[in-house]
Structures are given as structure tokens and as C-alpha cells.
Amino acid sequence: MDDEKRNPEEPSVDRPGEPVVLDPGENSSGRWYDGVTRYQWLILIIACAGWVFDVYEGQIFNITRSDMLLEVLDGDEAAAKAWGDNFLAIFLAGGTIGGLLFGSLADRWGRRPIMIATILMYSVFSGLTYFANDIYVIGVLRFLVALGIGGEWAVAASLVAEVFPKKARAQAAGIFHASSILGTWLAALSGILVGSHWRYAYLLGVLPALLIVWVRASVKEPERWQAIRNSEVGQKSGSFRDLLLNPKWNGLAFRGMLLAAVGLGTFWSVTVAGQDLVRALLLSLGSDPEAAGAKSKFAYGIVQAAGGGAGLLAFGPLCARFGRKPTFIAYHILALLIVPVVCFLPQTYTQMLFILPVFGFLTLGMHSGYAIYFPELFPTHIRATGASFCFNGGRLLAVPVLFFSGWLKGREDISLQHAVWWLSSLFLVGIVVMLTLPETKQRDLVEN
Structure with a gap:
């Protein structure tokens, strides 16, 4: 890229044929935002x-x-x-x-x-x-x-x-x-x-x-994209053929899609059910439907969402310290454990309000990992293609989960609490998938 077109604030990156200069690792001294x-x-x-x-x-x-x-x-x-x-x-x-x-x-x-x-x-x-x-x-x-x-x-x-x-x-x-x-x-x-x-x-x-x-x-x-675009590799930029038929990338793409499907499927079937769980509890305690509806919206939209936001913010520092795989796996395990707690333990609205932020933290927080992890799996010439395939392909793969969730929650012989608990078993799939994927902590972005 011409010098006059280069933004002086933009970080320098490797160019083909030039010495590799790695930037400081995640565990280097100092605060992460220094520099x-x-x-x-x-x-x-x-x-x-x-x-x-x-x-x-x-x-x-x-x-x-x-x-x-x-x-x-x-x-x-x-x-x-x-x-x-x-x-x-x-x-x-x-x-x-x-x-x-x-x-x-x-x-x-x-x-x-x-x-x-x-x-x-x-x-x-x-x-x-x-x-x-x-x-x-x-x-x-x-x-x-x-x-x-x-x-x-x-x-x-x-x-x-x-x-x-x-x-x-x-x-x-x-x-x-x-x-x-x-x-x-x-x-x-x-x-x-x-x-x-x-x-x-x-x-x-x-x-x-x-x-x-x-x-x-x-x-x-980004200079990374400019360098790739001006090289021979740039001819394959955005290629689904290279993403899905190249054995170097297709396994990562499909496993990443499955990982996202677990998170998105459990979001719609488990995390969002927090509002319904609160409403069901209030109705069982004799609350009138209108009051139960208003309180459940507050509990889900404000209290649980605040916990979810904290979980999303915490994922980045945790995976920078411990690694992507351990953090993903820990979130999935803890999400699996918190679901039966929120389904069966609270006996009052106040108790539910104390548990919901933790529920939101653990079941929603892993979603930040997709923005961190997926771009690190693929080279520059198919980075957006690969990240999008994982996240948006996972969105489509989650559709059958939504249909199954609706069928299960609609059955009269199964309580809402048991239905949500059984649906949370999807987090086990996420753990298994993550065990097969590589660790990208301390690794520079892939270039080829």
C-alpha cells in the first residue's frame, strides 16, 4: 500500500517477503489497552x-x-x-x-x-x-x-x-x-x-x-487485507470453494458452525425462557396475569440482560488469560449447571431476581467468544467468509432447535421447567465440539 494511503494510526502488519514482527502477546506485562x-x-x-x-x-x-x-x-x-x-x-x-x-x-x-x-x-x-x-x-x-x-x-x-x-x-x-x-x-x-x-x-x-x-x-x-489482495492469494478472496473444499479450513468451518448453533439454539430455547420461567413462578404464587407479565418483562429485559451483558464483557479478558478453549468449555459447563438451579430452586420472585443475572451471565456470555474466536480460525482472504459461515450458518442450524423447543414446551405432560432443563443438554454438544477445535491464544492471525 502506498505510504500516503497508509493511516499512521493503523498497526503495522507482516507483508509478503518481509521479516515477521509479532506484536506483544496476550500475557505480556501491562494493561491490555496500553499502546x-x-x-x-x-x-x-x-x-x-x-x-x-x-x-x-x-x-x-x-x-x-x-x-x-x-x-x-x-x-x-x-x-x-x-x-x-x-x-x-x-x-x-x-x-x-x-x-x-x-x-x-x-x-x-x-x-x-x-x-x-x-x-x-x-x-x-x-x-x-x-x-x-x-x-x-x-x-x-x-x-x-x-x-x-x-x-x-x-x-x-x-x-x-x-x-x-x-x-x-x-x-x-x-x-x-x-x-x-x-x-x-x-x-x-x-x-x-x-x-x-x-x-x-x-x-x-x-x-x-x-x-x-x-x-x-x-x-x-486493514493492511493485512491490502497485502493479501495484492498477492496471488487475493485471487481466492471470499471463495466458498476454498473455505468448504479445502481440508485445511472446511473442518474448522463446519465445527465452528456447530458451536455457534449450540449457542444460538440455547439462546432462543433456554436463555429467552427466563421471562417465561419468572411468569410461571409468579402465576403459581397467585399473582394476576397482568402483574406477572409486567414483572417477568422487567426480570428478563433488565435484570437478566444486565447479567448477560456482564458475561459478554467478561469473556474477552477470561479467554485472554486462560485461553479460548478453556473459557468456552467453562462457560458451557457452568451454563449446564445453572439451568436446573434457575428452573427448580427459586421459590419467590426475589430469589429469582438474585439468580437470573447469573443465569444470563453464563448462558449468554459465551456469545462474545464467536466474535473473538471465529476470525482467528481463518486466513485473511476468507476471514469474513469463514466467520460469517460459522455464525450465520449456526443461526440456520439452530432453526430445528427452535421447532423442537416449541413442540417440547407445548406438551401438556411436561412442565416448562423440565423442558428448559432438557433443552440445556445442548451445552454438552458445545463442550464436545470445542474439545476438537484448536487453541488460538498467543497465535497471530492466520495468513495462508
Whole structure:
């Protein structure tokens, strides 16, 4: 890359034919953020902002869908419930397709233009939902929003991994993914403010488009990507053929996808069930349904979410200290242990409020590991492609878990508590998968 095009704040990386200069390891002395430049902090802030609004665009539908669908379907509650489930499937499919498509394009064309394209896509189509009056139009718009959301995560995760030095990579990537909690809270706050006027919540979704100006002015292509793009390896950038048919990478890709499927499947079937567990407990104690509903939303959306956010933030420092594999395995084991505790131990609402943050910490915290670990498994020319395949492929693989979870929880001969406990056995699969994957602590990013 020409000297005048190189950002002075961007970290220097290896170039083909030049001596290898490794940056400080994760266990080197000093604080992890010592030496992190203004440009690197800027990249982290931009990546977090994009991910926060990613999550906002996804969660705002969960919060407003009842008002939206009842209005568009003229008050037909049965149709609203059916379409709500259909839109969840549409959103998962769109996120998977968008992640795979834009992850590949980011390896071919660069991180900056694809980040701009994905932010523009989910912002514009979210804003257009304000004008939608037809159920099929809403379905198409949700699919297009999901395309952008799925793609942005892979680009941002790869960008953070490539820009930050090895000493700070795990912590920075953990902070990036943990910022998702802010998106959840932002969506919840917006839903409260707009009340039944759901259209305004989607109009607010246009605001992330302002990020594009910031991205265009501030983000430079990582030197790692520039070096690969100008080499012979660059001809295979974003190649699914190289990812899925090359035995050096395909095993990592499929096992990474299975690891993500465990986390995403248990999120929808176990972690989210925290709200239902609280409501069931309150109803068993004689609380009226309206009060039980309000208290369970607070317990899940505020108390449990706070614990989940702490777990996401803690994952980075823990895996920097102990390694990726031990931290992933520990989280899975402890999640397996906390689920029966939250299902069967609390006898009062107050007791539940004390346990839920721990439940959120252990069942949600491992998700930060995907942003840290997946980009470290693959070389620069397929890094975004591989990370996206793992995360978004796992999203699609989790769909059967959702169907099974719905069937199991709907059975009259099985209590909700036992259903959630049995579903938590999926964490065992995550432990087994992680045992077969490599440790990437103290390893520089793969180049070929």
C-alpha cells in the first residue's frame, strides 16, 4: 500500500517477503489497552455502533410485533401469532443469506465498502417499514433488513480482529459483541416511548445510516487485507470453494458452525425462557396475569440482560488469560449447571431476581467468544467468509432447535421447567465440539 494511503494510526502488519514482527502477546506485562491507538479505538467504536443498531433492528420487531401485526391484519389474533412465527423464520433465513453473501464480498472488495452497504441496507429498509400496510410487504422488508444485519456482523468482527494487536484482540472483540446489550435496551426503550405507535420505532431505524458518513471518512482497509489482495492469494478472496473444499479450513468451518448453533439454539430455547420461567413462578404464587407479565418483562429485559451483558464483557479478558478453549468449555459447563438451579430452586420472585443475572451471565456470555474466536480460525482472504459461515450458518442450524423447543414446551405432560432443563443438554454438544477445535491464544492471525 502506498505510504500516503497508509493511516499512521493503523498497526503495522507482516507483508509478503518481509521479516515477521509479532506484536506483544496476550500475557505480556501491562494493561491490555496500553499502546492501543486512537485509530484502533475509533474502529472499535464504529464496529460497536453498527452492531448496536444491528441488534436494535432485530429486537424492535419482537417488541412491536403484536401492535404491528394486529393493526395490519385487522385485529386477527390467530393470524398475528402465525405471521409472527413466520417472520422469525424469514428473519433467520435473511440473516444467514446476508451473512454468507456479504462476508464473501467483504473478503473480495474490502471491509469498508461492504460495511457501508450493509448499514445502508438495514437502515433504509427498516425506515420503509414505517409506510408498510401490507403483511407481505412487511415480510419482504424484514427479509431485506436481515440481509444487512447478517452481513454487518461478519465485516465488523473481522475488521476488529485485523486492526487490533494480538495483546488486545480478545478484549476488543469481546467489547464489540457485548455492545449488543445496548441494542436490546435501546429497542426496549423505543418500544416503551412509542407505545402502540409502532411505526415510529422503525422510523428511528433510519438513524444508523448516519454511520455511513463516519465509516466513509474514518475507516481504512486493514493492511493485512491490502497485502493479501495484492498477492496471488487475493485471487481466492471470499471463495466458498476454498473455505468448504479445502481440508485445511472446511473442518474448522463446519465445527465452528456447530458451536455457534449450540449457542444460538440455547439462546432462543433456554436463555429467552427466563421471562417465561419468572411468569410461571409468579402465576403459581397467585399473582394476576397482568402483574406477572409486567414483572417477568422487567426480570428478563433488565435484570437478566444486565447479567448477560456482564458475561459478554467478561469473556474477552477470561479467554485472554486462560485461553479460548478453556473459557468456552467453562462457560458451557457452568451454563449446564445453572439451568436446573434457575428452573427448580427459586421459590419467590426475589430469589429469582438474585439468580437470573447469573443465569444470563453464563448462558449468554459465551456469545462474545464467536466474535473473538471465529476470525482467528481463518486466513485473511476468507476471514469474513469463514466467520460469517460459522455464525450465520449456526443461526440456520439452530432453526430445528427452535421447532423442537416449541413442540417440547407445548406438551401438556411436561412442565416448562423440565423442558428448559432438557433443552440445556445442548451445552454438552458445545463442550464436545470445542474439545476438537484448536487453541488460538498467543497465535497471530492466520495468513495462508
